[in-house]
């Protein structure tokens with residue numbers, strides 16, 4: 314059944330890295346555009362699969378890990394609940410082989426509903442941007458509205474992206490306005506209500522987001538996920554409050570390298586990655602803590618790490634598909650190769666390095682690994698096992714609940730010596746690292762990493 318064209322606007326929001334209601338400029342824009350019309354709020358799963366075998370990166374996995382899927386479904390369920398409170402609901406386009414792929418379903422929806430405007434959040438994801446370009450070519454009559462929701466800065470606040478993080482940080486920190494920008498006024502803005510769906514959608518239940526049987530199966534499987542990692546804006550905001558109501562921020566710098574403890578680093582990454590938490594809200598909360606409780610090296614270091622995230626975002630935006638190249642942004646290819654057996658040993662935690670095995674078991678069970686752990690297993694893959702770094706990055710993409718295209722591929726390039734590291738090579742001494750970070754072997758025992 315198709316909607317009759319009318320002179321009213323039909324606005325479509327395509328959610329991607331912005332799964333929240335608060336401080337979401339894309340949703341606000343859509344609410345304003347559709348105030349006199351109709352609104353479609355869509356999440357399309359694996360939209361970029363359409364680009365397979367074209368110029369997307371060819372490293373591939375069959376499906377997301379259970380932990381990643383669970384976190385995503387929880388995030389979508391929470392978003393749907395919030396949108397329903399505002400008078401609309403989430404439409405979900407699965408990428409199922411039984412029906413048509415999500416790109417085809419999205420195209421059908423656009424045509425059947427005579428969409429006039431599409432709202433999306435800016436992303437550094439090269440493949441996602443390719444999909445947007447494809448849609449723009451297919452529907453030149455539609456107006457596109459792109460808002461910034463994922464980063465601290467709306468645009469890169471410098472003329473060029475510096476080659477190293479240190480130069481980037483120094484430039485930002487020398488600009489008082491950038492350093493102290495607080496966006497309280499923006500953050501308060503949450504739409505009070507949303508225009509309804511077009512009437513012809515009311516009986517199209519197939520599109521409504523709900524957790525169906527196969528998803529429930531995922532949720533019921535006994536994933537040893539960290540109990541606190543629950544997807545969704547509500548849990549993200551609760552965690553944000555809990556973290557800054559505790560003493561943890563004041564000791565962050567001394568504890569952040571611990572391999573396995575909930576409070577020793579912020580654990581904001583998973584909510585930040587899919588946008589269920591706004592990075593501006595995190596920064597404002599940090600600044601408030603510094604004003605009202607204390608400001609020290611540790612609170613500075615939280616800012617420092619958020620700036621790393623920001624750097625990799627602009628790095629991915631600048632280098633586009635080079636993010637996935639073996640030689641990265643460097644001029645040389647590393648002398649690594651593909652070896653199925655060694656790759657399987659790394660993935661399954663069966664290398665000659667107990668600390669690496671423990672970290673890999675932790676990742677598989679929980680969907681999370683500490684930053685220190687990620688550095689060690691990446692160094693092992695590249696320098697000890699001599700493998701092509703992109704297989705490691707792809708495995709992380711499949712498993713990390715905080716997977717973010719820019720942070721993941723940017724960090725892997727850095728560690729493989731083909732990215733933004735001025736030193737060019739980061740090989741960790743795994744024995745020394747084990748002595749330093751797991752002196753009593755507790756972590757290795759807990760995650761059964763013994764060789």
Ligand SMILES: Cc1cc2nc3c(=O)[nH]c(=O)nc-3n(C[C@H](O)[C@H](O)[C@H](O)COP(=O)(O)OP(=O)(O)OC[C@H]3O[C@@H](n4cnc5c(N)ncnc54)[C@H](O)[C@@H]3O)c2cc1C
Nearest residue numbers: 578579580581582618619622684687715716717720721724
């Ligand atoms: C090989 C490798 C792959 C990685 N892949 C990802 C990824 O896919 N998604 C992701 O969010 N992070 C990634 N990181 C960065 C980092 O490991 C995680 O952000 C961090 O461990 C998440 O835990 P946390 O939230 O407690 O971090 P905290 O130590 O509390 O840091 C606070 C926030 O700063 C940001 N941050 C911290 N370190 C980095 C960093 N090195 N690069 C970019 N942002 C950072 C994150 O948003 C994080 O939530 C990767 C690091 C490595 C070495």
